[in-house]
Amino acid sequence: MDLQALKFFQAVGKLGSISKAARELNYAQSNLTSRIQQLESDLQTKLLYRHNRGTTLTDKGKVLLSYTDEIFQLLDEVRNVMSDDQTPKGPLVIGSMETTAAVRLPALLSRFHREYPAVDLTLKTGPTELNVQRVLQYELDGAFVAGPIEHPDLTYKTVIDEELVLVTDVSHQPLSSIKEIQSRTILVFRNGCSYRARFEEWLHYEGVIPEKIMELGTLDGIIGCVFAGLGISLLPHSAVEKYVKEGHLLQHSIPNQFGKVKTLFIYRKDKYMSASFKEFIKMSSNKAVFSNETILF
Secondary structure, three states: OOHHHHHHHHHHHHHOOHHHHHHHHOOOHHHHHHHHHHHHHHHOOOOEEEEOOEEEEOHHHHHHHHHHHHHHHHHHHHHHHHHOOOOOOEEEEEEEOHHHHHHOOHHHHHHHHHHOOOEEEEEEEOOHHHHHHHHHOOOOOEEEEEOOOOOOOEEEEEEEEEEEEEEEOOOOOOOOOHHHHOOOEEEEOOOOOHHHHHHHHHHHHHOOOOOEEEEOOOHHHHHHHHHOOOOEEEEEHHHHHHHHHOOOOEEEOOOHHHHEEEEEEEEEOOOOOOHHHHHHHHHHOOHHHOOOOOOOO
16 A cells, blocks of 8 residues: 555545645645545545545545554554664653643653653643543643543553632632522633533532633633632632632632542553653652642733
8 A cells, every 4th residue: 555645645534625635745736636546546446525625535435544543653653663772762742731731740841851851742731632532543642631531542540639629819708609609700721621521510510500601721811810800710729729828819619529630641552652651651650740839920
């Protein structure tokens, strides 16, 4: 099988257009067309329907596209195995929730960089749901996510036990019932965030329907808006502890069934364990290296 033709097909299949794929890969459109036609000839099946709005995958095309990520991942793995001399080096891409990256990871990442400067470590933040999908699709080597996570292709290690608290501005009165917040704006991360899901689960359990939900993209954005009195939020105690102690925010405890969450480090079971990845897992398993000092504002 022509691997370059397969790469062309993968791009067309994901982008839905030969012209878009040609621009993405910086190849002539005619080149992509001829190579994909040759791939169809080799496989003796039609992979794409071409129309004036772009392309649509045939049933066989959908099957082949579902294998392409795994095929190219296995090829990368072979290259890594052949070149790995068990010295930590090269690229390592880790995902994390925004809160964990801001509060818990600075000390870990700093220590890892000091001890293994030849490793090109990249950190990508996003909600738990997105991080899980990125790991499954081989876009991340591993990720820090909120548990529980159950997937047959994933393995995990528990690295942090977090306590969630409700935070408000300091002028807010102590809560005697969650129903008192019904008229307040709820400040959350976008869909896919496990803390948002836990907040909504708690509200649903109590029969509370918030009048307004506002999505923000960053932890410091949420904390800043709570401080300004714009709304309230459910966040890890570690993320707001500093501001509560300094009198900038007020925290309220919540029921244990909604207030306890584990941070997990997940990765694929079939993941090739390079020297770099082994050392990262080993270091991240040491809870003493996790910082609990918020570095915002």
